Amino acid sequence: MKKKLSTGEMVSRLLAGDRRAAARLITLVENEMDDHHEVMSLVYPYTGKAMILGITGAGGAGKSTLTDHLIGKFREQGKKVGVVVVDPSSPFSGGAFLGDRIRLQSHSQDDGVYIRSMASRGYLGGLSRATYDVIRIMEAMGNEVVIVETLGAGQDEVDVIHIAHTCLVVVTPGMGDDIQAMKAGIMEIADIIVLNKADLDGTDRSLRHLQGALTAGSFEEGAWMPRVVPTVSTANKPEDLQGIDELAATIAEHQTYLRKTRAIDRVRYDRVEQELGLIFKDELQKIIFKGLKGTGKKREYINSIIEQKNDPYSVVEEVLNTYLLPWE
Amino acid sequence: MATIKKIKVLVTKVGLDGHDRGAKVVSSLLKEAGMEVIYLGMFQRPESIVKAAIDEDVDVIGLSYLSGEHLIFTPKVVEEMRKNNVDDVLLIAGGTFPAEDIPAMEEMGIDKVFRAGSLTESIVDYINDHVEE
Ligand code: B12
Ligand SMILES: Nc1nc2c(ncn2[C@@H]2O[C@H](COP(=O)(O)OP(=O)(O)OP(=O)(O)O)[C@@H](O)[C@H]2O)c(=O)[nH]1
Ligand SMILES: [Mg+2]
Numbered sequence: 001m002k003k004k005l006s007t008g009e010m011v012s013r014l015l016a017g018d019r020r021a022a023a024r025l026i027t028l029v030e031n032e033m034d035d036h037h038e039v040m041s042l043v044y045p046y047t048g049k050a051m052i053l054g055i056t057g058a059g060g061a062g063k064s065t066l067t068d069h070l071i072g073k074f075r076e077q078g079k080k081v082g083v084v085v086v087d088p089s090s091p092f093s094g095g096a097f098l099g100d101r102i103r104l105q106s107h108s109q110d111d112g113v114y115i116r117s118m119a120s121r122g123y124l125g126g127l128s129r130a131t132y133d134v135i136r137i138m139e140a141m142g143n144e145v146v147i148v149e150t151l152g153a154g155q156d157e158v159d160v161i162h163i164a165h166t167c168l169v170v171v172t173p174g175m176g177d178d179i180q181a182m183k184a185g186i187m188e189i190a191d192i193i194v195l196n197k198a199d200l201d202g203t204d205r206s207l208r209h210l211q212g213a214l215t216a217g218s219f220e221e222g223a224w225m226p227r228v229v230p231t232v233s234t235a236n237k238p239e240d241l242q243g244i245d246e247l248a249a250t251i252a253e254h255q256t257y258l259r260k261t262r263a264i265d266r267v268r269y270d271r272v273e274q275e276l277g278l279i280f281k282d283e284l285q286k287i288i289f290k291g292l293k294g295t296g297k298k299r300e301y302i303n304s305i306i307e308q309k310n311d312p313y314s315v316v317e318e319v320l321n322t323y324l325l326p327w328e
Numbered sequence: 329m330a331t332i333k334k335i336k337v338l339v340t341k342v343g344l345d346g347h348d349r350g351a352k353v354v355s356s357l358l359k360e361a362g363m364e365v366i367y368l369g370m371f372q373r374p375e376s377i378v379k380a381a382i383d384e385d386v387d388v389i390g391l392s393y394l395s396g397e398h399l400i401f402t403p404k405v406v407e408e409m410r411k412n413n414v415d416d417v418l419l420i421a422g423g424t425f426p427a428e429d430i431p432a433m434e435e436m437g438i439d440k441v442f443r444a445g446s447l448t449e450s451i452v453d454y455i456n457d458h459v460e461e
Contacts, residue, residue, distance in 0.1 A: 023385035031333050094334070095359035101380060102369040108376040114383055119364050121332070 007035045011042040017080075017142045019114055025137055026116055030130040040133055046140040048268070050082075051255060053145065054164030056126060056189070059152035061170040062196035064103035065233045067147055069241070071107050073248040074145045080112045082138030085149040086127050089119040096120075100149065114141065125159030126150030129282075132275050135163060161189040162274035165267050166254045168247075170194045171210070173202035190226050191254050198230035198242060224257050291323050335459050337388040338381050340368035342405060345395035350423055350444070354390065354451065361452040374401065374408040381409075381417060387459040391438075393423040398433060406437035418458055422446060 005013075005021075013021035025043075029036050053070070055063045067083060074081050085100040096119035107113040116134065123129040127150060138146045150160050161167055169190035193210055195203065210228045227250050231243030258264040292298040301319075304310040339355045341348065348370050355365045366384050368377065381389050391398075391405065398421065409417070421433060422442035430441045439458070442451055 020382055023383055027385045089364075090359060093360045093362045095362045096364045097355055097359045097367060098364060099367045099369075101366060105369075105376070108379065115380075117366050117384060119334070121334075 022141045029133045043140045047136040050139040051145050052164045053147045054160035054167040056150040057170030063149045064100040068104050069244045079144040082143035082146040083115040086118050086151045088151050089121050167191045172197045173200045173206045193228045195230040199232045335363045336386040338366045338386045339390045340372050341370045341392050342401040343397045347394035351392035357448045374404040378408045388418040391421040398425050402436045
């Protein structure tokens with residue numbers, strides 16, 4: 001039996017930095033258990049101060065390996081670090097293989113580091129639906145930095161931009177030089193492009209392409225110009241690692257830029273707007289399906305759409321006009 | 329409310345045993361059975377296993393043994409769990425070892441042992457039946 005503490009008690013322990021309370025609360029939120037909303041209302045006032053670092057990029061590019069090094073850099077500065085790592089759920093079984101911890105081991109005995117693996121559970125955009133709330137919980141736990149590693153298909157994992165203050169996109173040499181890389185929306189969200197595996201052939205060429213593409217882009221006066229930082233994040237000897245210090249310094253520079261220009265206000269606004277939109281979507285759907293429950297209407301609507309007597313847009317409009325106040 | 333509970337399993341190996349094929353096979357079987365598997369890999373210490381289990385709030389810890397270290401490391405993992413009050417997590421093990429050792433392993437605190445040749449269903453069913461809601 002999992003011990004039952006009251007929600008309030010668990011949240012007080014969380015605020016004191018208790019990792020087991022954090023772990024239980026995250027499960028509660030992830031599984032959308034009954035106290036989910038209460039937990040988030042209690043937690044919310046203690047959030048909003050951490051630096052949130054997003055790390056995205058294709059599968060196997062080196063996101064976790066880099067994260068492991070960056071955790072070390074933040075720990076050197078005495079900062080507590082929370083990490084959320086998202087991997088895909090199987091669309092068939094609903095199960096998942098969450099393997100990032102293999103490369104997140106340097107700090108496995110450090111109490112100042114809390115790492116949580118999450119399955120996407122069908123949510124698109126590179127995160128899981130619960131990720132937004134889990135980051136808040138990690139902030140309330142007292143982590144001054146929260147790192148979010150998205151799942152890595154390298155396609156559309158762009159939702160992290162709505163949460164992260166600083167967004168890293170990790171690429172590797174030869175990876176679809178210029179055109180492909182630049183077209184994908186994923187490159188547009190980068191504050192810093194990390195060219196990882198700079199020990200491999202083709203690094204110089206990729207570096208030139210990336211830098212060329214960035215200088216070709218147009219940027220507003222005073223806006224942040226995305227940087228390319230080449231890194232080597234695996235090596236037999238620590239002194240053979242490359243670019244990690246530069247990467248940490250570039251992240252710090254971006255943070256300074258955000259504060260100085262107040263660009264951070266926009267990031268904060270965007271994050272809350274995104275959260276609000278998602279909650280409205282979820283809750284409205286719940287309210288409406290709950291209202292239809294037992295009336296047989298839902299089935300009627302679905303069948304009428306299948307039989308082409310109706311279409312989903314008209315159905316939604318009709319239901320909204322019936323069950324909610326027509327605001328327009 | 330529509331609660332979406334998934335069973336979470338931590339699969340890992342203690343000590344210097346470098347046979348990870350079985351652990352990976354079991355991980356994918358459990359994934360295919362709809363569970364969320366946190367794969368921690370090889371060469372773990374009891375401390376790192378238990379800490380990961382707490383952080384990830386898992387329902388099950390699964391140990392894989394193929395190098396004859398099952399009787400040495402099992403008590404260490406169990407002791408570390410006890411020290412950290414991890415008393416609501418199922419501990420299971422599998423791999424290659426003499427059948428005669430199973431009673432000793434269970435005596436030490438493993439809830440259930442699955443040797444090579446164990447049927448997938450038996451592992452999945454056992455977990456489904458023994459993880460509490
Ligand atoms: C393949 C293999 C290797 C490969 C490993 C590749 C890898 N990455 O895994 C290589 C060639 C590297 C290797 C090396 C060695 N090996 Co070797 N190896 C084997 C062999 C032939 C098969 C193991 C295997 O992969 N089976 C297939 C998998 C799918 O089956 P499985 O692991 O049993 O898993 C199943 C179940 O047991 C169960 N299960 C397993 N784990 C878990 C966990 C949980 C939670 C659950 C529920 C179930 C479960 O489910 C799985 C699916 O049914 C075995 C022989 C054997 N009979 O096991 C020897 C064996 C394990 N190796 C042995 C030895 C001695 C060695 C070496 C020391 C040889 C040497 N002198 O160099 C090295 C040591 C390497 C090291 N650092 O540890 C001995 C171990 C003897 C002992 N008990 O002390 C064995 C038993 C061979 C023998 N009869 O002597 N080996
Ligand atoms: N040669 C080389 N290999 C690297 C480097 N960085 C990471 N790797 C290797 O690349 C592989 C993938 O690294 P991960 O850190 O797991 O990559 P990831 O982007 O987190 O992968 P997913 O989470 O699966 O998307 C591992 O085998 C690493 O050892 C590097 O700088 N050079
Ligand atoms: Mg990873």
